[in-house]
Amino acid sequence: MKRVWTKITFKLRDEQKEAFWMWLSEFQIAGAWEIDERTVVVYCWDPLPAPPPLVVGEWQEEKEEEEEWGQKWKKYFQTIWIDHDLAVRPPWEKKSGAPLEIVIYPAYAFGTGHHPTTRGCLQLMKKYFRENWSFLDLGTGSGILSILALKMGAKRVCAVDIDPLAIEEVGRNLQLNGLEVSHLELLRGELSVVQGRFDFIAANIGPYFHQEYLPEMSSHLEEKGMLLLSGFEVDDLSSVQRSIDEVGLSVLESLVLSSWVSVVCRR
Numbered sequence: 001m002k003r004v005w006t007k008i009t010f011k012l013r014d015e016q017k018e019a020f021w022m023w024l025s026e027f028q029i030a031g032a033w034e035i036d037e038r039t040v041v042v043y044c045w046d047p048l049p050a051p052p053p054l055v056v057g058e059w060q061e062e063k064e065e066e067e068e069w070g071q072k073w074k075k076y077f078q079t080i081w082i083d084h085d086l087a088v089r090p091p092w093e094k095k096s097g098a099p100l101e102i103v104i105y106p107a108y109a110f111g112t113g114h115h116p117t118t119r120g121c122l123q124l125m126k127k128y129f130r131e132n133w134s135f136l137d138l139g140t141g142s143g144i145l146s147i148l149a150l151k152m153g154a155k156r157v158c159a160v161d162i163d164p165l166a167i168e169e170v171g172r173n174l175q176l177n178g179l180e181v182s183h184l185e186l187l188r189g190e191l192s193v194v195q196g197r198f199d200f201i202a203a204n205i206g207p208y209f210h211q212e213y214l215p216e217m218s219s220h221l222e223e224k225g226m227l228l229l230s231g232f233e234v235d236d237l238s239s240v241q242r243s244i245d246e247v248g249l250s251v252l253e254s255l256v257l258s259s260w261v262s263v264v265c266r267r
């Protein structure tokens, strides 16, 4: 007998994303995807109880037969264009024809290009990163930013993550892009495992990380190097800005995409 999945589409209320994920973490689910800023699709075997009305505006429950799901989740990941010449695609989509194309297998690790923080990082890297620069990818996730750096002609790339699963996925994504693991230094751990200075450092992690690690990140920057920070919302900008000022860096450009901020700074 075929099993039947429950698929639930939630429409979140403004600024309730964090509360929603907290609520959802109480239950056994098979998968969940953020379709856009307000929409999350969840697959589970057993129906979930009604979500808190202050968090979810409306939701819709559907039933799906088992085999379909293996194919269906793929439709949520299509090629996305970050800029006129930069696209990110999952391996099952046809080549985009973009001069800069990144292939990412959407799995556990963060960094498919769909989230506004990753988009912001990709856009700013494309604008400021230069050939033959060295690049430190702090919190590499899927490896998406390292892959862009390699495709833009980086001379040295160091990708770091505390999560062993992310490290595995970077290997797979490098392969999908015709790159070899030997093209970068892939390190599991925190900033303390990193050696040397870099022309460009990216950290899409979060406001507390930036506040704590800005002095150390700045000590890994070459004299004229650039630091790209992301992973925080407009409400946290002033506290992150204070930490940036404290280490003597100044903001060159900040980009806000659906309330998520990415900033490039330098000395």
Ligand code: SAH
Residues within 6 Å of the ligand: 109, 110, 111, 112, 113, 117, 118, 121, 138, 139, 140, 141, 142, 143, 144, 145, 160, 161, 162, 163, 166, 189, 190, 191, 204, 205, 209
């Ligand atoms: N760079 C990717 C992924 C960002 S998600 C992108 O821009 O889309 C943030 C990543 O940082 C996660 O994979 C998480 O495991 C990692 N991370 C969190 N804290 C960290 C720390 N202290 N040191 C290194 N990596 C960290």
